[in-house]
Amino acid sequence: MKKALIETGKSLVEALIIVAIIIVVAYAATGTWHIGFAVESGSMLPNMQVGDLIFVQAPQRTDIITCEEGKLADYKSFNGYGDVIIYRPNGLSSTTPIIHRAMYWVEKEGQMPNGRPAPHEGYITKGDNNAGYDQPNLQPVKPEWIVAIAKARAPYLGYPSLILKNPSILKEWFLNLW
Numbered sequence: 001m002k003k004a005l006i007e008t009g010k011s012l013v014e015a016l017i018i019v020a021i022i023i024v025v026a027y028a029a030t031g032t033w034h035i036g037f038a039v040e041s042g043s044m045l046p047n048m049q050v051g052d053l054i055f056v057q058a059p060q061r062t063d064i065i066t067c068e069e070g071k072l073a074d075y076k077s078f079n080g081y082g083d084v085i086i087y088r089p090n091g092l093s094s095t096t097p098i099i100h101r102a103m104y105w106v107e108k109e110g111q112m113p114n115g116r117p118a119p120h121e122g123y124i125t126k127g128d129n130n131a132g133y134d135q136p137n138l139q140p141v142k143p144e145w146i147v148a149i150a151k152a153r154a155p156y157l158g159y160p161s162l163i164l165k166n167p168s169i170l171k172e173w174f175l176n177l178w
Contacts, residue, residue: 034148037086037099038158043127044099047078048150051169053157054099056086056148064149066123068104077150080128084150087125089138091145099150100125103133106140 039052048054065073070081077083078101086097102123109117113124113133122140126133162169 036154036158037097037148037150038161039099040096040162041127043130044078044084044101045129047080047128048084048099048153049155051156051159051162053154053161054084054086054150055152055154057151059085059143059146059149062149064102064123064143064146066102066104078128078153085123085125085141085146086148086150087123087141087146089134089145091139091142097147098125098134100127100130100134102141112140 034056036053036055039048039050039054042050064085065075065077065083067080067082070076070083075081080101083102084099085102086099089095089098103126104124106112106118106122106124108119108121110121112118112135114136118140120140120142122142122145124133124135125138125141159169
């Protein structure tokens, strides 16, 4: 019995060391503890699906290229010009982050999509599947509100996270598989 407990303890320590190594390597590669985010809505269709896991990079590790700049440089990310950013709407940490494309930069007092002057400088964003910009209801996205930059997509791997938040998603997931 004692030998079995010692072997179990060794196995547990090995597993914890492996997990720690994976976490440290992921942080070193991405610059953030948030290595991925699950897509929760269809606002980025067809380029990101509900249930996709989006792997990310810290915003401090790269320059954000807007759609406007991407067209000039022929730079695409997720089948569209410019980068896809993950940000906290209006800087509120209590809200779910939004995954949308950075369309262009607006200066303070510059014209926002709704025609009003911008209250501060920031990015104007839009979901690829949305008819309009996010900013009729939201403020321009300040750089400090950006949590991460989307870099890669893994289909279906975000479902465990979505199911933990909302178990009824499980039914939708099974329907999408068939």
